[in-house]
Structure formats: structure tokens, C-alpha cells
Amino acid sequence: MDRYAVLGHPIKHSLSPVIHTAFARQTGEALEYEAIELPVTSFETRVWQMFRDGYRGFNITAPFKQDAHDFADDLTERAKRARAVNTLVKQADGRILGDTTDGEGLVFDLETLLNWRIADRNVLILGAGGAVRGVLETLLSRNPANLVLANRTLAKAEELTDDFPEISPSAFDELSGRFDLVINGTSAGLSGNLPPLPDGLFTPDTHCYDMIYSKNETAFNRWAREQGAGQCADGLGMLVGQAAVSFELWRGVRPDTVPVLEQLRAELA
Incomplete structure (x- = not known):
């Protein structure tokens, strides 16, 4: 075996x-x-x-x-x-x-399971670490109207433009405007904290996605809802989606993610 x-x-x-x-x-x-x-x-x-x-x-x-x-x-x-x-x-x-496979898992969750559009949307992604670096290629392939990448330190966000010149780097405290899709890729949520974002980034049409998952609503998604975001989701679908791509790489067959995702949601609940 x-x-x-x-x-x-x-x-x-x-x-x-x-x-x-x-x-x-x-x-x-x-x-x-x-x-x-x-x-x-x-x-x-x-x-x-x-x-x-x-x-x-x-x-x-x-x-x-x-x-x-x-x-x-x-x-x-x-x-x-x-x-x-x-x-x-x-x-x-x-x-x-x-x-x-992280980017493919993320996009599968956003587009297929959640039915959220990426193409032609103003996208904000938070964080400049390995979790974010791993999904940028696939996100950019979906042709967002604009992709702003914000980090606590601007210099680290700017470093990613060497490999991804399509992104617009920003520091957290320099963010302004409204976004259609906001993806939290920071590690702050693992300890229940929030990235230090200004108010006013969300509208009722904004979709917010936290790349971590939790039995209960994540701290970021709770804050996003309080800020007026219309829909929020966590990263459990991404986890299952990226795993399915890995499984196919190893075994040559793509499993169905939906029943496994439903099983995990039930077990977490």
C-alpha cells in the first residue's frame, strides 16, 4: 500500500x-x-x-x-x-x-463552490507571506480588474512585484477605496487577532474570504461582517480543494470534494 x-x-x-x-x-x-x-x-x-x-x-x-x-x-x-x-x-x-496547489484550491472554492466572481473585480489580498505567494499566480490568471496586495510593511509587499508585477502593493494603513473581494492571507487569525485595517473598505456587495478555517466564525470574518461585508467564507473549501489537486497529482484521479467538505463541516460542528 x-x-x-x-x-x-x-x-x-x-x-x-x-x-x-x-x-x-x-x-x-x-x-x-x-x-x-x-x-x-x-x-x-x-x-x-x-x-x-x-x-x-x-x-x-x-x-x-x-x-x-x-x-x-x-x-x-x-x-x-x-x-x-x-x-x-x-x-x-x-x-x-x-x-x-493552494491557488487552484482557493479559486475552486471561490468560483465553483461559492459562486463568487474574480474576473473584472477589484480584489484585495492581505499578507505577503508564503500562503499568499502560493495563490497569486492562479488568482491573477482569472483576470481581476485590479489586485491590491497589502501588508503591514510596504517593503515586503513591494518585494512580491518582482515576481508578480501585475499586483499593486500597499501598506495596511494606506488602503482606501472599496473592494469587491477581500482575501485574508495573514497569520493573525491563527491567534484570534486582526490585521490593522482602516474602516470603510467593505460594502454590502463585498465578499470576504479568510484562508484559515475554524469551527466558529473566524475573527476576520466577524470583523468584516461588522464592517458591512455582504458575504463571508472561511478556508475549509480551499483546504479540501487543494488536497484534491494533490491527490490527482499522486493517483491520476480527481476526487469529488463536496461530500468530503460536508463531512468536515459536520465534524467541526
Whole structure:
């Protein structure tokens, strides 16, 4: 039976084993999937050993996405541009392919599951870390009218224009105007905090998306609603969507995300 795992630090609360086990049951694929916490300083050594021990692929989460990018023998174009990898695949020739499926998972949730438009919309994305870098390529491919990327420090937002010249960088406190779609990619919500945004960015037509997920409404989405945003969603659909793309890379079959997403919502509730 083929073996796969998600690697991170910390990792014990990951839903990936539940998701991929459900995908395997649904598609009839024979595999085992587990969550493995790695020390922050031993990524390359440990991953090489696990591939030698027979693992066929890995999902990668914080803080190892750039380590995985540097580790891979081959990279997809979107992984090259993102400079981050969330999926490693052992290919038939033994070489390791690195890909990033986060953007495809995000866009699938936005466009297909939520039925929110990206094309021709004014989009604001918050944060300039690895989570945001991994989704920019796919978001930009949907042709938003404008994509503003805001971060606490303007310099870090401006750094991303080297790889993504289409974006408009901004500091949080310099934001103004109204946006159709706002995506929170900061890590502040993991501790229940908010990025320091000015008031007045949202209208009843604004859709807000938090890339983290929670049993209860996230702090960002609660604040966005109080600011007047019309619709809010968290990142559970993105998590399941990106996992489905990884599963297809490994097994050659795309699972149905909807029943797995419904299962997770019920379990979280």
C-alpha cells in the first residue's frame, strides 16, 4: 500500500489525514496517509530518508513550503513563480516534482463552490507571506480588474512585484477605496487577532474570504461582517480543494470534494 503524509511544524491538528483517507475510500485507491511533525532544521535529510523508505509523496505546510521548493528536482511553472511548494511527487524516473496547489484550491472554492466572481473585480489580498505567494499566480490568471496586495510593511509587499508585477502593493494603513473581494492571507487569525485595517473598505456587495478555517466564525470574518461585508467564507473549501489537486497529482484521479467538505463541516460542528 502506497504511503503519503503531510509534513509541518506543528501538525497534530491537521485535517489532511481525514481528507485523503476519505478521498481514497471514495476513489478506491489503496493508500495510507498520516501527519508527521518535523523538526524545523532537518527538512531535507528527513524527507530524503522517507522517500527512500517508500513514501510516494507529501503535502507540505508551514514552515516548510520554501524548503520543499528548494528540495524538488523539478518544479511546475506555478511553483517556480510562487517560489513555494505544497506538494511533492515521486515520479516514475525517481525524480521529485514540486507543485503548489493552494491557488487552484482557493479559486475552486471561490468560483465553483461559492459562486463568487474574480474576473473584472477589484480584489484585495492581505499578507505577503508564503500562503499568499502560493495563490497569486492562479488568482491573477482569472483576470481581476485590479489586485491590491497589502501588508503591514510596504517593503515586503513591494518585494512580491518582482515576481508578480501585475499586483499593486500597499501598506495596511494606506488602503482606501472599496473592494469587491477581500482575501485574508495573514497569520493573525491563527491567534484570534486582526490585521490593522482602516474602516470603510467593505460594502454590502463585498465578499470576504479568510484562508484559515475554524469551527466558529473566524475573527476576520466577524470583523468584516461588522464592517458591512455582504458575504463571508472561511478556508475549509480551499483546504479540501487543494488536497484534491494533490491527490490527482499522486493517483491520476480527481476526487469529488463536496461530500468530503460536508463531512468536515459536520465534524467541526
